[in-house]
Every structure is written in structure tokens, then in C-alpha cells.
Amino acid sequence: MEMENKYQIPVIPPKRERDANGRVLFTKQMKEEFTVLAPMMLPVHFGLFKPLFQHHGYNMVLLDSTGPEIAQTGLKYVHNDTCYPALLVIGQLIHALQSGKYDVTKTALVITQTGGGCRASNYIHLLRKALKKAGLEFVPVISLNLSGMEKNPGFGLTLPLIRQLLAGMIYGDALMLLRNQTAPYEVNRGDSEALLQKWSEKLVALMAKGKGCGQRDMRRLLPQMVADFAAIPVNRVPKVKVGVVGEIYVKYAALGNNDLEAFLASQDCEVNVPGVADFMLFKVDNRLEDIRLYGGSKAKYAVVNILFQYIGKMQQILIDAISTQPCYVAPKPYSHLKELVKGVVGYGSKMGEGWLLTAEMLDLAENGYENIVCTQPFGCLPNHINGKGMVRRITEIFENANIVPIDYDPGATRVNQENRIKLMLSIGRERLAQTPMTLPGFAQDADFAAYDAQQQAEVL
Ligand code: SF4
Secondary structure, three states, X not given: OOEOOOOXXXXXXXXXXXXXXXXXXXXXXXXXXXXXXXXXXXXXXXXXXXXXXXXXOOEEEEEOOOOHHHHHHHHHHOOOOOOHHHHHHHHHHHHHHOOOOOOHHHEEEEXXXXXXXXXXHOHHHHHHHHHHHOOOOOOOEEEEOOOOOOOEOOEOOOHHHHHHHXXXXXXXXXXXXXXXXXXXXXXXXXXXXXXXXXXXXXXXXXXXXXXXXXXXXXXXXXXXXXXXHHOOOEOOOOOEEEEEEEOHHHHHOHHHHOOHHHHHHXXXXXXXXXXXXXXXXXXXXXXXXXXXXXXXXXXXXXXXHHHHHHHHHHHHHHXXXXXXOOOOOOOOOHHHHHHHOOOOOOOOOOOXXXXXXXXXXXXXXXXXXXXXXXXXXXXOHHHHHHOHHHHHHHHHHXXXXXXXXXXXXXXXXXXXXXXXXXXXXXXXXXXXXHOOOOOOOOOOXXXXXXXXXXXXXXXX
């Protein structure tokens, strides 16, 4: 096939099957032959999801490319007032197609659609527009959603796959929490990461055989996982505990937040990044709220409610498992977060992360993670309202809350972001030196004396 340029784009675009609106379809034959590129967001969770998709016949590749060229590619093909996560996700996908690494005539893209009113539902249209501009309009784009929004003959979220993905989400939340609460204290550097890898491989092997996804399996496996992490040799000296909240992409993706978790680890902090289960419950609950408030099909309500209850039960299994080891701070159920935010911000504020973002900050402050980085993408109105806009109200409730909103956009410098975080951490360190810890897993006065001696030795 004759190629147009260094990007290996064919001069004559391949013929594609399309729907009535001209959308390129991902066909059954493509499922057999095509590589499906997915943008990376959550390394632990997506590491579990990828083999699940592969097991169901999709040749999926997770893009872990980084560097300023991703944002630059995004800026080239997406309008610069588009929210930063859209810019990065689209930039990463187009950058991969133009890398020459993939046969663009045999490559498809996959992107999530939340189904809400936010731009996260409309990335897909921005992506198609960008593909057209890049001469890649023939590349099929698959929408990954639970709302039945766009259908493709070669792609389907079957019940077994949904069940496995939901189980993967809970296991991913558990692994992320256990690694984050163990690694800062481990005696042998790398123990937690190695155990995380070991458990990920074990879970993938189980789920590929259709095992490990039921609630009974989770009740058995999760406490084993928690016990394994609790057995890692640790030295639990007091450290500054930092929560990370914000828009889902910049909160989790290293590409979006300039490797925030690694930076906080380098500052000797313990990091708490709330799990995905709450976000999922929030999104499903919003569907129920919509029907309650504005009416709708009773049958749809019943089906959505089954999903809501199902995820809620799985979250409770996770909480019960983490609670078996007192050295860990278990997450609270979604119902608690919803209760926390009552009287602070209305449940109608549900675009993007909506009221959940405020609730997560309240929950972190309540659980001893009073130092909070609130990641704010450029162009994200919902997060500026429920994140930055709520800081004052939260400090009225928890006066120790030490929150720093950080803006992420193509023009923001990493050094500026890190300096602002360091300022917040210096307040956290001062308070840590003054306040005895009472949270599980922390030793008391003796450890503080040792910590003070160590700090003094470093100063001298
Ligand atoms: S929540 Fe904000 S950043 Fe995320 S898609 Fe919506 S507007 Fe964009």
C-alpha cells in the first residue's frame, strides 16, 4: 500500500463499514485482526483490565508514552480551550498512531464515555475530529461505556466481561491502597511493589479462567492479599500523610499530574489516593438520582439499582478485608461519603467528579490525611467548583485540613507545581512534629522521639 508520509498514512484511505451517521464501525473481522490502543490512566487497575480484554479476544495495547510531545500533539489537533485531560488523552492516541509503531490501517482506538453531561462523554467526538484533521479518519474509535451509547458489531461489554472488570476494579483499589500504605514504611525497598506484581499476576491468571470474580472468591482472596501485605517487614515511623483528589484523569494518571505520587513518595510522605469504586458508585447513583428527581423508566431504575447494590456489596467486601489488619486505614463505604457532604454541597452538583470530590476531601481529613493535594485540570469547571471552591468550607469543618489546589495545564511548570506542594508539606511536617498520631498502625511517643532525633541529626 502506498504511504503518504513518515506517519505511514495510506494515500488512499481504506474502505470502512459505517453506521447511518457515517461513523466508522469496529467490525467482527477487526476484532480478529486489529490492535486496539487504549490511553493509560490507572497503572494498577489497567494492568488487570488489559489481560481481561485480551482473554476476550481483543489485542489491546496500553499506551504508557510520556513527555511534553503528548500535550503538544494534543494542542495541534484539539482546540486549546478544551479541558486538559481531553488534550492529553487525544494527544497520546494520535501521537501513538503517528509514531510509526503501529499499522494505522489495522489499528483501532478505545476511549471511555461516562454518559454524564461533562466533556468526558464528548471526548470521543473531539477525538474523531482530531483524527480527521490528522488524516486518520478511517481509524475506528470504540466507545467504552455502560450506557449503551455507541454500539459496534465487533465490540461488546458482555456480562462475564463486566463482572471481571468490576472485580478487577475492586482488586485494583485494594492493591493500590495496600501498596500505598505499606511502601513508605517497608524495611526492604521494593517489597510492596514486588508483592503487588505477584498478586496482579495471580489475579489475572485466575480471572482468565473465569475464577476469582465472584463475591465468595473475593471474600476469600482479599483477606489473603491484605495479610500478605501486612506481613511485609516495616518500620512505622510517623510520616506526613497526604491525600490526592481531583478530576479522575489528573488524579490518577502520571502523565496528567506530572508523576505526583512519585514526587510525594520522594518527599517521604504516605499517599492516599481514593479508589475507583466510589467514583463508579457515584456515576451509577447519579442515574438513580436522575430517575428519582425527573422520572423515568421503572425497569431501567431496577436494573441500575441492581448494579449499584452489586458494586456496593463488593466495596463492603474490600472494606471488611482491609479492616482485618489494624495497621491499615480502610476506606469508608460510599453511603458514608454521601452523608458527609450533606449540607456542604448539593447532590445535584454531579458533573465531572461533582460532590464526590468534596466528599473525598472531607473523608480524607476525617481519617487523618489532612494534607490534601487537589488536582485541577485547566478548563474543568466542575472541579473548580467542587474542589478549589470548597476548600474554605472544608477548613470550617476540619480546621486542620491543609489543602493545596494545583492547576495542571500545558503551560504550568512542574517546578512551580512541586514548590506549591512543598509549601503545603512544610505545614504538614510542622503539625506532624507537634501532634501525636492516634491512627492505626502508628507507634506513639517512642517513635516520635526517634523521628525528632533523626530530623535533628539531618539538620546537624
Ligand atoms: S471533569 Fe473536568 S476535566 Fe474531566 S472531562 Fe469534565 S470538564 Fe474535563
